[in-house]
Amino acid sequence: MAEGKKYLYGPVPSRRLGLSLGVDFVPFKICTLDCIYCQLGRTTQKTTERAEYVPPEAILAELREALAQGLKADFITIGGSGEPTLNSGLGELIDGIKKITDIPVALLTNGTLFYRPDVRADCAKADVVLPSLDAGDKRTFEEINHPHEDIVIENLISGLCVFRNEYAGQIWLEVFFIEGINTDAGQIAKIKDAIEKIQPDKVQLNTAVRPTTETGIKRLNPEKLQSIAEQLGGKCEVVADFSPGRCGKHIESKAESVLSMLKRRPCSLNDICSGLGIHSNEALKYINHFQQQGVVNSSERDGIVFFNALS
Numbered sequence: 001m002a003e004g005k006k007y008l009y010g011p012v013p014s015r016r017l018g019l020s021l022g023v024d025f026v027p028f029k030i031c032t033l034d035c036i037y038c039q040l041g042r043t044t045q046k047t048t049e050r051a052e053y054v055p056p057e058a059i060l061a062e063l064r065e066a067l068a069q070g071l072k073a074d075f076i077t078i079g080g081s082g083e084p085t086l087n088s089g090l091g092e093l094i095d096g097i098k099k100i101t102d103i104p105v106a107l108l109t110n111g112t113l114f115y116r117p118d119v120r121a122d123c124a125k126a127d128v129v130l131p132s133l134d135a136g137d138k139r140t141f142e143e144i145n146h147p148h149e150d151i152v153i154e155n156l157i158s159g160l161c162v163f164r165n166e167y168a169g170q171i172w173l174e175v176f177f178i179e180g181i182n183t184d185a186g187q188i189a190k191i192k193d194a195i196e197k198i199q200p201d202k203v204q205l206n207t208a209v210r211p212t213t214e215t216g217i218k219r220l221n222p223e224k225l226q227s228i229a230e231q232l233g234g235k236c237e238v239v240a241d242f243s244p245g246r247c248g249k250h251i252e253s254k255a256e257s258v259l260s261m262l263k264r265r266p267c268s269l270n271d272i273c274s275g276l277g278i279h280s281n282e283a284l285k286y287i288n289h290f291q292q293q294g295v296v297n298s299s300e301r302d303g304i305v306f307f308n309a310l311s
């Protein structure tokens with residue numbers, strides 16, 4: 001559906017959003033953070049400056065084309081190879097999408113710019129907003145998220161609280177847990193306190209099930225994640241892993257192309273994306289799926305992660 005498109009990818013199966021058409025709204029890798037668990041690699045431009053990094057009209061042109069070809073998706077999901085609220089055309093993009101389709105719009109964001117009224121006004125146009133919060137205090141925030149010097153966790157939390165009061169749509173807050181970093185009782189109590197202030201509609205717990213930027217990031221086992229969900233309270237859920245089986249033959253055949261490439265030789269994420277002409281976020285979905293099935297593993301050489309298929 002989004003073959004040959006520069007800014008759209010998928011639709012791909014998403015653990016949180018069903019069948020999701022991805023919109024890449026910031027180029028690699030412009031972000032306010034440089035999270036140790038990021039799947040995309042290191043942030044190359046750490047900034048808080050909003051600019052039109054990708055023109056909304058270029059995305060809308062691709063979307064019109066995909067709709068004319070019969071696009072079916074549960075969500076159009078604005079994300080990117082970095083932080084999408086950094087794009088100053090966000091409000092214009094969502095307004096434009098709403099004019100041409102009824103497919104709901106989801107926004108993936110790290111939430112760090114919600115202290116700004118212009119960012120909140122743009123985000124309020126989406127149907128579902130999915131921000132992140134991985135720490136309950138400055139020290140852990142800096143350890144996990146490596147923020148830009150202008151970003152402080154107090155503003156992240158208070159910005160989301162103000163947004164909650166202004167916004168009638170759904171807020172699904174993701175908390176990413178890393179074994180040994182934000183899993184002690186004190187940290188969980190602080191995260192719980194922040195959640196009670198933010199009042200999201202859902203809290204979705206995640207851990208390092210996909211390849212991460214830094215090696216040595218320890219995932220939690222399902223039992224521990226479930227136990228934290230119980231400690232955090234009723235709105236929490238552990239986000240389930242995607243299953244390609246429910247998403248149709250088109251996606252299965254692309255996943256198979258990734259696997260057959262990895263059977264021939266070990267490949268980096270870049271090799272896969274350029275070899276198959278697919279977006280990195282899409283390639284990561286397939287790799288993640290195969291890693292969970294135990295048919296693909298990864299190793300690092302000279303700072304680059306390579307994937308290979310196990311015979």
Ligand code: SF4
Pocket residue numbers: 031032033034035037038039040043081082083110
């Ligand atoms: S906020 Fe998202 S894109 Fe930015 S570094 Fe963290 S995980 Fe990566």
